[in-house]
Amino acid sequence: MWEQIIASARWQDVADILLVAFVIYRIILLIRGTRTAQVLLGFAVLGGAYFLSRWGELMTLNWLLNHFLDYLILVILILFQDEIRRGLAQVGSQPKWWGQRRYLEPQVVEEVVAAASWMAERRIGALIVLERETGLRDVVERGVSLDARVTRELIQSIFMPNSPIHDGAVIISRGRIAAAGCVLPLSTSTSLRKTLGTRHRAAVGLSERSDAAVIVVSEERGKVSVAWGGRLHEELSSLELRGMLYEVVRLGPESARSFQREPLARETSAGEES
Secondary structure (H helix, E strand, C coil), rough: HHHHHHHHCCHHHHHHHHHHHHHHHHHHHHHHHHHHHHHHHHHHHHHHHHHHHHCCCCHHHHHHHHHHCCCCCHHHHHHHHHHHHHHHHHHHCCCCCCCCCCCCCHHHHHHHHHHHHHHHHHHCCCCEEECCCCHHHHHCCEEEEEEEECCCCHHHCCCCCCCCCCEEEEEEEEEEEEEEEECCCCCEEEECCCCCCCHHHHHHHHHCCCCCCCEEEECCCCCEEEEEEEEEEEECCHHHHHHHHHHHCCCCHHHHHCCCCCCCEEECCCCCCC
């Protein structure tokens, strides 16, 4: 039997199976650790109830489920709008195979690292977003427009407790500070540690919806963390922070190799405990 299947298989069939497997794999990665997984489990229960109602000739239940299925697409669009938006953004922000990549200047990373380290020593809370391929215009428009050169002094002054915009995030786009005081979306993951504060949840939330790298300075612990791709890399030293930023913001190869990197500090995802 298997010999006949293998003998009759075309390369198109193999490609088709691999493509479907890849799509399913990406969907699982997208919903892992979020409320979407629980909602899908609910849909699975309803599907089982539907087939049970048909098999057992439960007319009333079958009638209700039939009418529910008529609006299933609309229900999915409403319930999963955040996940659909995030998935489309991730597809649109995949590395480009043509044209010139836009690299950040090394000086930008150095200023960010210096500012984050300075604020961590003094336990000044901060959120710094490094935009990558996914545009953050909707986030920038909710803050105070600046369009300023990236310097450690400016970043530090923005997050001083007496600053009117210290509670929001700084957005660095195209090598310049585009805005400050920006409100970031909180993560909807139910698996995040309950001890994580609002800043860390906001950082993870934006990293779930875009490919941005978000630096978090904890006011309570005086530690620096980076959220990227829905994962939180905690308690980074200055050298680890520099090495990670050179990696995730895709600076030029020569710039990235010019710094020695220590092993990353402990890494936690939405579903892991640290």
